[in-house]
Amino acid sequence: MSRIFQTLGADKDAIPLLWIAAPLTGLLVQPIIGYLSDKTWHPRWGRRRPYFLIGAILSSLALFLVPHSSVLWMAAGFLWILDASINISMEPFRALVADKLPNSQRSYGFVVQTLIIGIGTWIASNLPWMVSQLGVSDAAPKGVVPMSVKVAFGIGAVVFLISILYTVFTTSEYPPEDMEEFERERKKKNRFIPDILENIGKMPLTMKKLGLIQFFSWFAFFTMWSMANPALTEHVFQTPAPIEAAFDLTIASQAEAFDTANTAFQKSSNLVGSAMGVYGLSSMAFALLLALYTSKKRINRKFVHMGSLILGGVGFMAMYYATPETLKYCFILIGIAWGSILSMPYAMLSSSVDPKKMGVIMGIFNMFIVIPQIIAALGGINYVSSLLGEDAINAMTVAGISLILAALCNLFIVNKDAISYQPENEIN
Template sequence: MKKHALGFWEIWNMSFGFLGIQFGFALQGGFMSRIFQTLGAEKDAIPLLWIAAPLTGLLVQPIIGYLSDRTWSPKWGRRRPYFLIGAILSSLALFFVPHSPALWVAAGLLWVLDASINISMEPFRALVADKLPNSQRSYGFVIQTLIIGIGTWIASNLPWVVSQLGVSDAAPQGVVPMSVKIAFGIGAAVFLLSILYTVFTTTEYPPEDMEEFEKEKAKKNQFIPDILNNIGNMPLTMKKLGLIQFFSWFAFFTMWSLANPALTEHVFNTPAPIESAYDMTISAQAQAFDVANTAFQKSSNLVGSAMGIYGLSSMAFALILAFYTSKRRINRKYVHLGSLILGGIGFLYMYFATPETLKYSFILIGIAWGSILSMPYAMLSSSVDPKKMGVIMGIFNMFIVIPQIIAALGGINFVSNLLGEETINAMTVAGISLIIAGLCNLLIVNKDAISYQIETD
């Protein structure tokens, strides 16, 4: 099927739902560890509490990719029904997470939240490949990354903005501050509304051969064999990209799970107070706990705002790439290599950062993030069968979630403890991992994956 080149606003509309998805991910990534700490989690236990995120991705994305490849509705299309189902569930989970009365409830809601986000997210990757000709793939994924950057920056700053508007950061022991609750409520609304915008402004191509499509759809009990067959016949370029993804996502999972305890402790010198260290029956000590807890909550707002800068810099990076790739080809391999190494340097600098200079770390990390969200998918989509784009994108997600599972099950703690007991060592490990990911790009040799000539009319 010949696909027509789309204009900027058409690509913007089909990608706009990612604004909401990123609101969900940014609030989860920037503030979930803070919620866990507020509810009493020890620092070493935080990565394991995060295991819900990669496990749900491992299970949900291949299933949703497989199902969406076999879905077609003249009214709702192929991918859009999954956008909408995921958005409704995600919005509900986002609203309730900060109201968790206990640690186990927050951990459980994280499972629900991440599974729901994954239902919406996976088809968005496939939609770009469905709608755009090869010549616009890099451009399409870059526009998607631009929207993701906007969402990351705004959502990461929400608790700080809400606090500046007068909502309190103080709260009793074991209770999440109202500023965080309101921020998550806003995120829930944005998630649903942005997905609805894409659903109602975007159309999809029908299956190229409807008769063949119906035959494939009618086959029973083919899910597991098809998944295993696609894994077994994975293209060599996909395997190499998987190695890059492994080290990239190990680094970013480390940041999401441990940046808040690491930076509040090392950079802001306001670690989360441990209740057992205070005798709460003594008024002075109870007051001291409240002071320390409020300082931790306020510095957590600042860490969240600093993390939002990586969304802003990824947005700027994506904007530059969008202008360039709209008319010219790029060498995806070297763009990704350089971007990941810059991000690694950003992580390494955190050890020396001050509250005033921490933003420079996240500017560099944002360049890596912008590339991670676009270049691997552009390289992959030029190397696989377009009829299997949904399931391939779902399988490719394994290379995202497996490193996160390894990290959550003790990988972060083991490797960072080799450098010492300080939590900031986890950020050093993230930097080394991202630099290794960058160098792995040298393994990519497929010419179509590296660069696709932009067609001009």
């Protein structure tokens, strides 16, 4: 998305604000979907799957249309639709993992989910480069998204829809344990806002502490998603997006120079995307190791998460010294942090909350993901990174510092079940 925004003329300092759709839609949509899915049950479609299906259809349409935007406001508008739709699909997925598994298997379950996410991240990040290697052009007129990006987004839309349809039609869900009580609760007067506020007010202490970890973790990753492309194309590849005002496009030589600079930017953006894909690959490898281990033995979730976040922080700060050849090693370290972020906090949370409220609790927990992103988008990234200087790469240093702060916050977690759930009679 940052590449599309820059292609359509966005200044790099404006990019975080253009990304604000992602956290704002999450803040609004996820608690609502979590609350509604807790109160949903259909004998055939279950509790979470209807929301997967609705979100998948809307998301796929938006994914296909985004790169065809002709102006900046259109791309930003499609991003709002895309993120709202993805949130409808994604929030129930986390609740489904907790619904399906006993406490003793939740670390394993969330780690396996992370493994699959890692595969998708690697493939998706490399898609524009792969499509370009097949001969699809990276060149495009001023203000037009290259065909390689359009094809990559189209493939993403198809894969997204097919994968969720597969989940909807092949996954079963457990009915409520006490159906009569569930029906009585469902028929009560809708108290959505009071119930949400009540659950926020009664938030377990462990959830609040995890929220602090999430705040710094997601500030860091939002910084990466929004600013990695401008930062790395400029600092590592030395091919920043050309600024139209710096060229007189009425002069043939100036127009040719703009096109050359723009094509160089698009090609280095492919390489940045390919390097970023490595974090999906390393998160997958890390998740695989955790999956093999947690399927047989307990782990100390607190210290696994702490160590992983420190490695990710080092990866971000090392980008300042990276070359095009060494950049991938930075993303390998970041992938370890990402693999842990997608699994350990949810495993710790699900072991310390009421399972009957898993959907709404997961939705509320999402507040600790979206609030830091909103702060980052509304100027947090620009302000903090400006303290280090004007170069875009300083945003990556800020992300590294933020991840290390998140790591240290793990020291506040003391709940034994959250740290390492000890099964008594549960078996595989």
